[in-house]
Amino acid sequence: MNYSARVLNKHYKLVKDIDWDPVIDGTPSEYQRFYKPEVFQLHEAFFPGDIIGVNAVLPSKLTVKDFWQLLDVAGRYRGISPYRPEPKYGTFNVRDVRKRVRTHKKEELTME
Numbered sequence: 001m002n003y004s005a006r007v008l009n010k011h012y013k014l015v016k017d018i019d020w021d022p023v024i025d026g027t028p029s030e031y032q033r034f035y036k037p038e039v040f041q042l043h044e045a046f047f048p049g050d051i052i053g054v055n056a057v058l059p060s061k062l063t064v065k066d067f068w069q070l071l072d073v074a075g076r077y078r079g080i081s082p083y084r085p086e087p088k089y090g091t092f093n094v095r096d097v098r099k100r101v102r103t104h105k106k107e108e109l110t111m112e
Helices: 002-008 064-079
Strands: 030-034 039-045 101-102 108-111
Touching: 030 108
Parallel strands: none
Antiparallel strands: 030 039, 101 108
16 A cells, blocks of 8 residues: 555555555465475465455545545555565456445444
8 A cells, every 4th residue: 555655646645544454355265376386385475366355444635536546546556465476466357346334323234
């Protein structure tokens, strides 16, 4: 997200205040990553075509539209993984950004 803020030339301070949920909505698959022909490590990964959900609490000054733009740049150019055996590894497309509002009266979530 820091990279996205630099590319868009805005929201430098706000991206640092995004609070990410550590639990991803999706089921990763297992795969073996080889370091040498005879040495491998078992990992979990999301594969091309998988759809996942990520929750975040945004700073009040960051709009949903701006958040979408930041995610879009992050997904196209950086992705979610530091390991890159090929140029597009780990990149993603943003399909939807939904604002969730917690109402204090009924203690329920509503989607907008």
